[in-house]
Amino acid sequence: MLEAINLSKEYNNFSALNNLNIKVKAGDIYCLLGANGAGKSTTINLFLGFIEATSGSVSINGLDVSKKNMETKKYLSYIPENLMLYPTLSGLENLEYFVGLANKKYTKAEFINFLTEAGLQTNAHLKRVSTYSKGMRQKVGIAIALAKHAKVLLLDEPTSGLDPRASNEFSNLLLTLQKKGVATLMATHDIFRAKQIATHIGIMKEGHLVESFKSEDITLKALEDLYLETIDS
Numbered sequence: 001m002l003e004a005i006n007l008s009k010e011y012n013n014f015s016a017l018n019n020l021n022i023k024v025k026a027g028d029i030y031c032l033l034g035a036n037g038a039g040k041s042t043t044i045n046l047f048l049g050f051i052e053a054t055s056g057s058v059s060i061n062g063l064d065v066s067k068k069n070m071e072t073k074k075y076l077s078y079i080p081e082n083l084m085l086y087p088t089l090s091g092l093e094n095l096e097y098f099v100g101l102a103n104k105k106y107t108k109a110e111f112i113n114f115l116t117e118a119g120l121q122t123n124a125h126l127k128r129v130s131t132y133s134k135g136m137r138q139k140v141g142i143a144i145a146l147a148k149h150a151k152v153l154l155l156d157e158p159t160s161g162l163d164p165r166a167s168n169e170f171s172n173l174l175l176t177l178q179k180k181g182v183a184t185l186m187a188t189h190d191i192f193r194a195k196q197i198a199t200h201i202g203i204m205k206e207g208h209l210v211e212s213f214k215s216e217d218i219t220l221k222a223l224e225d226l227y228l229e230t231i232d233s
């Protein structure tokens, strides 16, 4: 579903990402941990085709992002820390607009069902997004992923700034998408959430993926210790 092979990114001889190899399959939730500047966002941005790789390749659903950038967009949804939605439109209108860009057609009732499935309260569907909390905006992002039938979800610190309840709700929504076979790659600083929902965890440092393992193979305490050991070494 999502694959990076020998992927590197340099900025004027500075190595932001060095020879990354990673595979995220359908139903996997892969969490990338690492200190500020470790290369997590660079990785996500390369999958999104926002930036060009210096070397190596990145593919989504078997399609090389550098060659089929537009086509890969059909399969993916992206939720950053601050999801860009139109503030003067309602959640429902934003959903209709962004899903329309993906050429998917639904009735109003179906769009409303996606918002409901994403956990957005009914009384908020028709309100302007400018009145939404961050957690509510993230739910619109999940509704877009549901309606697009996204196969791949790219997340860059999506729970940063969410209160514990909203963060927990968001995690549960990711598990719902996982059950539908979505492959998720998430950059996060939240070790607890990573351990809670990830199938796989990677720890990055200075552009290198220095640790990669299955979440079930490590306890939260051991993960915390390994994380600190890794970034301090």
Ligand SMILES: Nc1ncnc2c1ncn2[C@@H]1O[C@H](COP(=O)(O)OP(=O)(O)OP(=O)(O)O)[C@@H](O)[C@H]1O
Residues within 6 Å of the ligand: 011, 015, 016, 034, 035, 036, 037, 038, 039, 040, 041, 042, 043, 187
């Ligand atoms: N456009 C750019 N030009 C120069 N250097 C860049 C550019 N974008 C990123 N970098 C550098 O690449 C490195 C990796 O940055 P990246 O944003 O991927 O880190 P990150 O792990 O996502 O960090 P954070 O947790 O702070 O979001 C950093 O040293 C950063 O300063």
